[in-house]
Amino acid sequence: MTGKEYRTITDVKGPLVFLNKTEPVAFGEIVTLRLSNGTIKNGQVLDTSDDLVIVQVFEGTSKIDREAGVTFMGDVFKLPVSTDLVGRILDGAGRPRDGGPEIVADQKEDIIGAAINPYSRQSPNDFIQTGVSAIDLCTSLVRGQKLPIFSASGLPHNDIALQIARQAKLKDSDEEFIVVFCAMGITAEEYNFFRSDLERTGALENAVLFVNLADDPAVERIITPRLALTAAEYLAFEKDYHVLVIYTDMTNYCDALRQIGAAREEVPGRRGYPGYMYTDLAMLYERAGLVKGKKGSITQFPILTMPGDDITHPIPDLSGYITEGQIVISRELHQQGIYPPINVLPSLSRLMGSCIGEKTTREDHKSVSDQMYAAYAQGRELRGLVAIVGEDALNERDKQLLDFSGVFEDKFLRQTRDEDRSIEETLDLCWTLMSSIDTKYLVRLDQKWIDKYHPDNKA
Amino acid sequence: MSNEGVIYRISGPVVTATGMSAAMYDVVRVGHEGLMGEVIELHGEKAVIQVYEDTSGIRPGEPVLNTQETLSVSLGPGLLTQIYDGIQRPLPTLEKEMGVFITRGVDADAFDLEKIWTFEPQVAVGDEVVGGQVIGHVQETDTIIHKIMVPPTASGTVKSIESGDFNVTQTVCVLEDGTEMQMMQKWPVRTPRPFQQKYAPDTPLVTGMRILDFLFPLAKGGAAGIPGPFGSGKTVTQQSLAKYSDAQLVVYIGCGERGNEMTEVLDEFPHLIDPNTGKPLMERTVMIANTSNMPVAAREASVYTGITIAEYFRDMGYDVALMADSTSRWAEAMREISSRLEEMPGEEGYPAYLSSRIAEFYERAGRVETLNGDDGSVTVIGAVSPPGGDISEPVSQGTLRIVKVFWGLDAGLARQRHFPAINWLNSYSLYPQSLDQWFRDNISQDFPEVRTQISGLLQIESELQEIVQLVGSDALPTDQQLTLEVARMIREFFLQQNGFHDVDAYCDIHLQYRMAKAILSFQDAAKSAMASGAQLGDVVNVPSRSDLMRGRFEKGYIDIIDSMVDTMTAEIAATVEDN
Numbered sequence A: 001m002t003g004k005e006y007r008t009i010t011d012v013k014g015p016l017v018f019l020n021k022t023e024p025v026a027f028g029e030i031v032t033l034r035l036s037n038g039t040i041k042n043g044q045v046l047d048t049s050d051d052l053v054i055v056q057v058f059e060g061t062s063k064i065d066r067e068a069g070v071t072f073m074g075d076v077f078k079l080p081v082s083t084d085l086v087g088r089i090l091d092g093a094g095r096p097r098d099g100g101p102e103i104v105a106d107q108k109e110d111i112i113g114a115a116i117n118p119y120s121r122q123s124p125n126d127f128i129q130t131g132v133s134a135i136d137l138c139t140s141l142v143r144g145q146k147l148p149i150f151s152a153s154g155l156p157h158n159d160i161a162l163q164i165a166r167q168a169k170l171k172d173s174d175e176e177f178i179v180v181f182c183a184m185g186i187t188a189e190e191y192n193f194f195r196s197d198l199e200r201t202g203a204l205e206n207a208v209l210f211v212n213l214a215d216d217p218a219v220e221r222i223i224t225p226r227l228a229l230t231a232a233e234y235l236a237f238e239k240d241y242h243v244l245v246i247y248t249d250m251t252n253y254c255d256a257l258r259q260i261g262a263a264r265e266e267v268p269g270r271r272g273y274p275g276y277m278y279t280d281l282a283m284l285y286e287r288a289g290l291v292k293g294k295k296g297s298i299t300q301f302p303i304l305t306m307p308g309d310d311i312t313h314p315i316p317d318l319s320g321y322i323t324e325g326q327i328v329i330s331r332e333l334h335q336q337g338i339y340p341p342i343n344v345l346p347s348l349s350r351l352m353g354s355c356i357g358e359k360t361t362r363e364d365h366k367s368v369s370d371q372m373y374a375a376y377a378q379g380r381e382l383r384g385l386v387a388i389v390g391e392d393a394l395n396e397r398d399k400q401l402l403d404f405s406g407v408f409e410d411k412f413l414r415q416t417r418d419e420d421r422s423i424e425e426t427l428d429l430c431w432t433l434m435s436s437i438d439t440k441y442l443v444r445l446d447q448k449w450i451d452k453y454h455p456d457n458k459a
Numbered sequence B: 001m002s003n004e005g006v007i008y009r010i011s012g013p014v015v016t017a018t019g020m021s022a023a024m025y026d027v028v029r030v031g032h033e034g035l036m037g038e039v040i041e042l043h044g045e046k047a048v049i050q051v052y053e054d055t056s057g058i059r060p061g062e063p064v065l066n067t068q069e070t071l072s073v074s075l076g077p078g079l080l081t082q083i084y085d086g087i088q089r090p091l092p093t094l095e096k097e098m099g100v101f102i103t104r105g106v107d108a109d110a111f112d113l114e115k116i117w118t119f120e121p122q123v124a125v126g127d128e129v130v131g132g133q134v135i136g137h138v139q140e141t142d143t144i145i146h147k148i149m150v151p152p153t154a155s156g157t158v159k160s161i162e163s164g165d166f167n168v169t170q171t172v173c174v175l176e177d178g179t180e181m182q183m184m185q186k187w188p189v190r191t192p193r194p195f196q197q198k199y200a201p202d203t204p205l206v207t208g209m210r211i212l213d214f215l216f217p218l219a220k221g222g223a224a225g226i227p228g229p230f231g232s233g234k235t236v237t238q239q240s241l242a243k244y245s246d247a248q249l250v251v252y253i254g255c256g257e258r259g260n261e262m263t264e265v266l267d268e269f270p271h272l273i274d275p276n277t278g279k280p281l282m283e284r285t286v287m288i289a290n291t292s293n294m295p296v297a298a299r300e301a302s303v304y305t306g307i308t309i310a311e312y313f314r315d316m317g318y319d320v321a322l323m324a325d326s327t328s329r330w331a332e333a334m335r336e337i338s339s340r341l342e343e344m345p346g347e348e349g350y351p352a353y354l355s356s357r358i359a360e361f362y363e364r365a366g367r368v369e370t371l372n373g374d375d376g377s378v379t380v381i382g383a384v385s386p387p388g389g390d391i392s393e394p395v396s397q398g399t400l401r402i403v404k405v406f407w408g409l410d411a412g413l414a415r416q417r418h419f420p421a422i423n424w425l426n427s428y429s430l431y432p433q434s435l436d437q438w439f440r441d442n443i444s445q446d447f448p449e450v451r452t453q454i455s456g457l458l459q460i461e462s463e464l465q466e467i468v469q470l471v472g473s474d475a476l477p478t479d480q481q482l483t484l485e486v487a488r489m490i491r492e493f494f495l496q497q498n499g500f501h502d503v504d505a506y507c508d509i510h511l512q513y514r515m516a517k518a519i520l521s522f523q524d525a526a527k528s529a530m531a532s533g534a535q536l537g538d539v540v541n542v543p544s545r546s547d548l549m550r551g552r553f554e555k556g557y558i559d560i561i562d563s564m565v566d567t568m569t570a571e572i573a574a575t576v577e578d579n
Ligand SMILES: Nc1ncnc2c1ncn2[C@@H]1O[C@H](COP(=O)(O)OP(=O)(O)OP(=O)(O)O)[C@@H](O)[C@H]1O
Pocket: A320, A321, A322, A349, A350, A351, B228, B229, B230, B231, B232, B233, B234, B235, B236, B237, B257, B385, B414, B419, B420, B421, B497, B498, B499, B500
């Protein structure tokens, strides 16, 4: 249904248009605006009353004047969904961007998405092998988890995300993931990088891309991830696919939120971001998981760049409060030439406990992971001490740990962009590397695993 | 004006209605779908309503109906083992009605109104009864007798009293004045339930976590705040408290947090045994789950729903513990609603009344003489999620002003995998004085002194560490090196406790005491051996000491710890001769 066109705009401010004397307009209703030059823009109702309606315009308000015609579309924003989505590239508002036909809809879904009933969720516990040692050993990813990458500008988070997308699999299974890729305000170059990689590996056929680039309208970014997640939910919970959602860059999304908040003259929260940003982000991140009685799943891999490399900045901070851990990329390791430059110390997978061990990965996984982490943490700390007191002041144990921290970075962390290590290879590698430390200092390893896996005993 | 008005404006969860007579906190039905809402402000003839469900698609002009009730919870048999959303709709019922996604416009009774319970009368015809008095018992679960009480406002002479099988809406007792009583009653969530008087707390809530019970004990009826940055252990601590603390009933509120964390509790609790009673944990638990992506107005209400349920069980004479994870999300819900109301913001955009709301909430904790003369308590433990981990922000500060126990979680400790990551240097409890008598009478006469020694050693360690940072530990005299060793033993053997360990996650309070004594025994034995010429290195490395320390991971530790200590002291004494 399309209704009457109104020419009652009173104010235009930032991305917002204010108009009065309309029909009763629904909260969240979709709006089209026709400019005097014929351009069509789209928007959504943010506030509605008998007297005043506030519309947020996705494409920005440039060239909108009081003469623009506004039509209310009678419904909230919905995405037409069907399995035809797979293999398609859409723009940030869900329109084809690949020159292909419109999506023939099986059904239309409200993009806001309803909350999963906590009682209906199923605990995630299937280990996903990413082939990246640092992740598989220390921050194991679980199917249905939301695990963001905390990165910063100039770091190779895109390579890591792509490597994970290429290599992610359930152990001993060929079941493939459908990748839903959601770009928010990234550069055309970054986008081409993603796209050509997906094309090169044939993954594009099993992917849906929603693309809003840096020069696309900023406000549109508010809906892009919602479209992506709506597609993901359809594919996971209606069509039984396992879906991996990668979105980048959450920082651009949050900046768009801030822009709208400012235009509405809301009282800002920390650093000018809206006070409701936690809830808003949760409405995205919580659309991950597994539900009872459905075969599919949604695993989320959001990428965000920390402004000023600051982990206490509201964007990483509020994300960390919602997600189930984080993978932190380190500029220092990157500058040392190590790929992937993952700093395992502040990284965490909160669901790891439920997915590792004898039945899923290997019996010694937890023990090895604890020991590798502890030895590396101590070795890193000693670097600071050595800088003050010199290496000679160290005792034997500390010397070994200090050396180990270098080996950890060089041999364990470092791998190539197409190196796909199985979890067994990763664990065996750990044992080899740890054998440079006297067993008596490896206090976190269970004796029974030392007997079974230590190279000295294996030979 | 009538009970019916129309919508004038919709702005997110806040809806304004006109043409309707309304009073503050009236519950209303909004729009054609009858979404539940609550009047939170009156402006001339406009009523401002917070709506507990998603409002998209709703239009001005749709009807609003005032039910003229206030937001209330249903109280009665059937509460236990339930999981509710913030406005007490059972999530299993919502699943049945809507499927796995929560849509809107569905009402659900708080519990099965048809279910038959066996009511055992506790009063007889002709008895005088007053508000709060127990008129009958229902065995609700194996562990909990649900006491049916006269509503706080009623009193009179019993005209008739039933016995036998009834559902919660059937009348089981009638008073001479015609008042009919059922097993279910209602109570408005924003009004504290009445009691006769508050007592000073004198009994600890024993949690089974060593750092809490030993160093920073919480009283039954007390209030504690757990602030900490993300990933520092608020949820694990709260869940451990729900599992192991010696409260008789637990109300667990997941307020604006993760869905999966609630699922975890739901998966786990039915299989867990309460170490204090040996019965399934679920049978003493009521859960409220209004996760971060569920409507914020219902999140705002969730803590009131929870605490009202807690008070109700308190009024039966039970010790109830309530966990709210996280109160910051509740405060943020208030902030969001307040900003939609265009109220004058206070600090960081929070409403000016934030700190008084926080104080009012924690004030509902307490150990009381109930209306029926019994002794009951509500202990409140609130998690706080300060932005960037910086507790100078309003929610942390508002909480710290009112609670007497502060368990400060520390990102650094969490990163070192020292769990629970509670900072022993800046955490505090103001209860020890009122609880010491209990510890002396029930655990050991010298319990408070042992605590003082343990915390003293940790203090000294932190001072020594500053010197070590500069000159290295080898430069310290051996007695101070020993102190560092003892302090390390306190940290690694005593304070660290893996919340997921099969055995060590819960530590009996008597065992806690003996472990602390074991550390002091080590210190004494080492001191005297070293005075006789033993080497620190030898003393520290006696094999029986690591056996002693590992013992905590095995069942039955409490039976052998004393003899392990004896072996250790003997071995330490023997290091003198080796020299
Ligand atoms: N007592 C503990 N024993 C063992 N591990 C713990 C303990 N406390 C915390 N952890 C570890 O730290 C992780 C994070 O803890 P938790 O989820 O409780 O953090 P939180 O403070 O609630 O974070 P958020 O604010 O993001 O919810 C856990 O997944 C677990 O790995």
